[in-house]
Amino acid sequence: MATFPDVSITDLEAAYAAWPGISDAKTALWALILRVRIERAAACLPGSVIAAPPDISMVERRLHLSIGEPGLTPTDHVRRLGRVAAAVGAYSAICELLHGRNPDPTPPFQDVAAWTVAVDALESELNIVRPATTAHPPKARSVPTAPVP
Numbered sequence: 688m689a690t691f692p693d694v695s696i697t698d699l700e701a702a703y704a705a706w707p708g709i710s711d712a713k714t715a716l717w718a719l720i721l722r723v724r725i726e727r728a729a730a731c732l733p734g735s736v737i738a739a740p741p742d743i744s745m746v747e748r749r750l751h752l753s754i755g756e757p758g759l760t761p762t763d764h765v766r767r768l769g770r771v772a773a774a775v776g777a778y779s780a781i782c783e784l785l786h787g788r789n790p791d792p793t794p795p796f797q798d799v800a801a802w803t804v805a806v807d808a809l810e811s812e813l814n815i816v817r818p819a820t821t822a823h824p825p826k827a828r829s830v831p832t833a834p835v836p
Contacts, residue, residue, distance in 0.1 A: 696723060699720050714799045715792060718802065725750075725778045725809065728809055728815055729746040731813070732753050732813070735758075736752050736756050770812045
């Protein structure tokens with residue numbers, strides 16, 4: 688059984704906020720935080736979805752099982768399917784990045800922003816309440832442009 692490390696998401700986000708450097712150097716760190724959030728979401732699924740004890744193994748399978756959670760209407764199933772598919776896609780891309788299978792170790796801002804939206808939607812779908820945080824995903828720096836004559 689794989690268990691998640693004894694560190695809170697709040698602590699990880701505080702470390703991210705305190706990490707020196709410009710935001711584009713911190714995108715991989717934010718991706719790590721997103722991965723932990725997805726794994727924690729998969730680990731806290733109710734016993735009506737998966738009878739196995741909470742852990743972070745088979746994250747994709749656990750999330751896919753949540754689509755068939757008892758009590759959901761057909762509309763709820765469709766909505767959850769979309770949110771789980773987005774989160775599983777984000778999780779796969781993040782794992783590729785963090786395991787070094789992506790040639791660029793620094794993910795683009797657009798990817799990180801899309802992954803953040805997917806994870807936020809998954810947590811909302813699974814009724815996971817997160818405390819307010821001061822850490823925010825990295826944003827692309829605005830590049831000044833020359834005025835048009």
